[in-house]
Amino acid sequence: MHERVHRGAALPRQQDPGDRRGHDRGAVDAHRAGGRTVTESDNATRIVQRGLWFEEFELGAVYEHRPGRTVTEADNVLFTTQTMNTQALHLDAAYSEGTQFGERLVNSMFTLSTLVGLSVAQLTQGTIVANLGFSEISFPKPLFHGDTLYAETRIADKRESKSRPGEGIVTLEHTGRNQNGDVVAIAVRKTLVQKRPS
Numbered sequence: 001m002h003e004r005v006h007r008g009a010a011l012p013r014q015q016d017p018g019d020r021r022g023h024d025r026g027a028v029d030a031h032r033a034g035g036r037t038v039t040e041s042d043n044a045t046r047i048v049q050r051g052l053w054f055e056e057f058e059l060g061a062v063y064e065h066r067p068g069r070t071v072t073e074a075d076n077v078l079f080t081t082q083t084m085n086t087q088a089l090h091l092d093a094a095y096s097e098g099t100q101f102g103e104r105l106v107n108s109m110f111t112l113s114t115l116v117g118l119s120v121a122q123l124t125q126g127t128i129v130a131n132l133g134f135s136e137i138s139f140p141k142p143l144f145h146g147d148t149l150y151a152e153t154r155i156a157d158k159r160e161s162k163s164r165p166g167e168g169i170v171t172l173e174h175t176g177r178n179q180n181g182d183v184v185a186i187a188v189r190k191t192l193v194q195k196r197p198s
Contacts, residue, residue, distance in 0.1 A: 054168035
């Protein structure tokens with residue numbers, strides 16, 4: 001989604017990050033709200049990318065997230081070593097050649113993280129309150145170096161929060177496919193999302 005910001009909207013002042021005393025620097029008077037910036041010297045309408053408000057999630061709708069993400073050897077090795085995972089299937093090329101896969105596998109936690117990450121700009125950027133958890137995660141097929149991960153998300157459920165006015169719970173079913181269309185990951189997660197500001 002994109003949000004239009006019209007010039008002259010009543011927005012709070014933006015503090016210049018270079019000035020810790022709170023004084024504005026420069027000739028341009030900048031204002032900011034919800035990730036949108038309007039400047040007095042700019043007559044253009046600004047449109048800022050954002051995720052969906054609770055009301056905008058449509059039950060059963062499927063969102064295809066693009067572009068995909070081609071996974072490199074460097075991605076896999078860096079993620080695996082940063083997370084202290086010593087699994088030879090991800091790190092040891094000689095060992096992996098002797099397995100049924102014949103080569104190293106992409107760390108499934110990298111696959112999961114990327115699957116969710118691919119959905120952020122379209123669904124939850126700036127509108128999510130919290131990731132509440134996963135109820136199902138599966139990896140039907142492996143991902144290999146050089147494969148491209150494509151993601152889509154089906155809106156499986158939504159309901160207003162009983163304890164948090166102004167927010168709702170949305171259940172997202174993420175599916176990841178490689179460049180051949182093979183399903184390599186499925187993840188169902190619940191998110192707490194803001195309602196549209198009044």
